[in-house]
Amino acid sequence: MRAEDMPAGPAPDRIASLRAHLPDSQVLDRDALAARDPGWDAGNLNALALVRPGSVAEVIGLVSWCRAHRCAFVPQGGRTGLVGGSITAPDQLICDLGALDTIEEIDPASGIAVVQAGVTLSALQEAAAASGLHPGLDLAARGSATIGGLIATNAGGITAFRTGVMRHRVLGLEAVLPDGRLVDDMTRVLKTSAGYDVKQLLIGAEGTLGIVTRAVIRLDPLPNGRATALLGTTGAAQALDIVRQLRSGSAPLLAAEIMWSGFAAATCAALGLDPAQLPLRSPCLLLVELGAASFEAARSALEDALAALAETEPDLDGIVSASMAQSAQLWRLREDTDVLYRLHPQAPSYDISLPARAFDAYVARLRPALKAIGPAIEPYLFGHLADGNLHIVLNRAGPLQPDVQAAVEAAIYGELRGLGGSFSAEHGIGSKRIAALQRHADPVKLALMAELKRLFDPDNLCNPGKVVA
Amino acid sequence: MRAEDMPAGPAPDRIASLRAHLPDSQVLDRDALAARDPGWDAGNLNALALVRPGSVAEVIGLVSWCRAHRCAFVPQGGRTGLVGGSITAPDQLICDLGALDTIEEIDPASGIAVVQAGVTLSALQEAAAASGLHPGLDLAARGSATIGGLIATNAGGITAFRTGVMRHRVLGLEAVLPDGRLVDDMTRVLKTSAGYDVKQLLIGAEGTLGIVTRAVIRLDPLPNGRATALLGTTGAAQALDIVRQLRSGSAPLLAAEIMWSGFAAATCAALGLDPAQLPLRSPCLLLVELGAASFEAARSALEDALAALAETEPDLDGIVSASMAQSAQLWRLREDTDVLYRLHPQAPSYDISLPARAFDAYVARLRPALKAIGPAIEPYLFGHLADGNLHIVLNRAGPLQPDVQAAVEAAIYGELRGLGGSFSAEHGIGSKRIAALQRHADPVKLALMAELKRLFDPDNLCNPGKVVA
Structure with missing residues (x-):
């Protein structure tokens, strides 16, 4: 038995071995981790160590080390997941993709971005916006959620109805498999029917079938202006009818968020907004946003659309934002869900x-x-x-x-x-929804999942205890 | 050894066994097949027999029979594939999905269709159009290509740049696996992050990992009117610039097809069109189509857009179709590729x-x-x-x-x-592109493909000799 094949030794020895094996990676031991913010879940940093590889080669090196030492590893992005997909145990290593945060290329003519897994969604949004483009994905955790994590959970968010979920935005993918092989399928095209699309398995697998390291993301044109309205409706059916009519107009509908009044009243109070200014008497509130070449053009399109709607929906109540600042306030009403967790x-x-x-x-x-x-x-x-x-x-x-x-x-x-x-x-299974998955998924799909996990990760070292039972 | 476990007996005995085992399926023997049109590839009907199951249960029954008799089976849809993905051998059975041609439901409010695999694309397009919707996929073989075949090849076509490839249109899928299990993942929603999305493996696997039997397809609003123009350009770069500008307008761009002049001259001559009426002197021809509430509105939007383009592209040559009939003629110029195969x-x-x-x-x-x-x-x-x-x-x-x-x-x-x-x-690998796949694909992806094929189909009975070597 080689020294590297030995099961876990004392933690300091293993940390030293890791540091020797991964010279271009940052390695934080338990003491260093104790001082860090674990993100959404207190269990996120409860590990032997956190390794932050400085390159894709070091991710491969980390996986090799883990295989040699029979040590489980847990990939982590922004630690903003809500279902315990990144929680760890004291004998596990964290593979933190945060140092792989390079936007390698924005190609405006072809509408693609080539990024490393640790790039945050907001960083990609900003880089794409400089070319009048958008990654076609948006969600409240944009500032911390990373592309790798969004791919691993097949994130959805606000724009999915128009531009698809994350699976639909990924053109190419590179990942380190649990056995240390690098799968390189970094195509930059929408159309490729060239054999089994194995990267689709990694999308939505929550890091249990491999570690996403790089991706090619499709970019769409971004309207320069956007205008927001908050409408009171009798329920989801009326809101859906409004959405259908807005989608048939020429200005693109960029968002259609719904809030029942109990939710809106809670966030309104927490934000200190004046409830009399908002259509809170309605059972449901609908937040819609239209895009156009400028804020003024978008606002004008939105007002025209609402005027047309008033013919079929005479009781429609609501406000159109008068400024970008007011739009932002309306969005906080929808996105500040932290309020709920402070109350409860x-x-x-x-x-x-x-x-x-x-x-x-x-x-x-x-x-x-x-x-x-x-x-x-x-x-x-x-x-x-x-x-x-x-x-x-x-x-x-x-x-x-x-x-x-x-x-x-x-x-x-x-x-x-x-x-x-x-x-x-859109939140995934993680560790918290496994029982629900077992109860509600098709049994044959569940059996296939277990077979695929065994095929990719027979030693169960890659984010064990997540997704599959 | 049970009688059913015996290897191939004489063909008439096997046909009789099949008919007894599958009472609700049509079974055509070699003599009956010889009188049929094999479609694109002469090898499509060179089989022991063609079985046309009358229900999903009979598809399962067919697969069970094949496993018991160690008989390979080849799923077939419209037989319009171009890469030999449906060709057969004399000891193989064809599983023809043509009788599973029911459109089970069109739900306009939710924008979904539930269909059996044998429904043709044009049948689904027509059914969706009755509700002002479209499946978001279109291609020249629409009259014969089936939904099951389009899923199996992850078809692309004309609208992919706007509405995605087939993978992006499939919300739910039902399939019979090579071991006879039925995987039922018929979700009707865009967002589901509930474990490994195993149906993605079947999409684009060209019938080598299972037989698609039913699907839920996403539908999008369809503009009532569409207007077409054929523009002469100096090359793809100018055409792409025009496309970019048209996409930034308010009328949706529905198509952007390119033809180099040699191709257009050939189809123009074969169709008997007057070459003087077309911009054939240009190196490239660009066929664009805008959508709007009516033909007149679309034509007006297209003329406005071209007038705006003329400011930056002063030498732009081309014609805007004056009628739907003329639009159809312009489309034939692009879609009548059969001309090439008659010439060569x-x-x-x-x-x-x-x-x-x-x-x-x-x-x-x-x-x-x-x-x-x-x-x-x-x-x-x-x-x-x-x-x-x-x-x-x-x-x-x-x-x-x-x-x-x-x-x-x-x-x-x-x-x-x-x-x-x-x-x-978008044509797939079939039997004709396997060598190219082996040469040009990532070796790790290739290895994973072989591992997945063995996992799903260890006896190599399900469309053997296609896609994987």
């Missing part, structure tokens, strides 16, 4: 999708079902209307008792499969 | 993609490279400009001598990987 620490949260026309009936059944579990349980409801993605946060500090949690999940997830929906729309 | 029977054809801004330089290198192989070899060049997909047909009857073919492939494919392109953009 570790509040149980869910992330589902279903055909949007079923929203009203679903919500109408959900409220009494939750009340039957606990008379005071109320859901905060908000989400991305146009792609049928609904977020649900309970007005309860978490975690729930196991029996209550089971009853709540049954109420929230129970009918989704029959509707053609998903119990995990 | 079995002409060698290639289907590549590369970042479109590299088109001119690529073509400028390609012509002399082909001439160096044979002084009279000229390429017909045409394709889908906006997504970088170029079709190349040689002015030669096929097949080429092996050494000439190798030299031609080296000239056409040689630099694509370095450019981030693909040697197979």
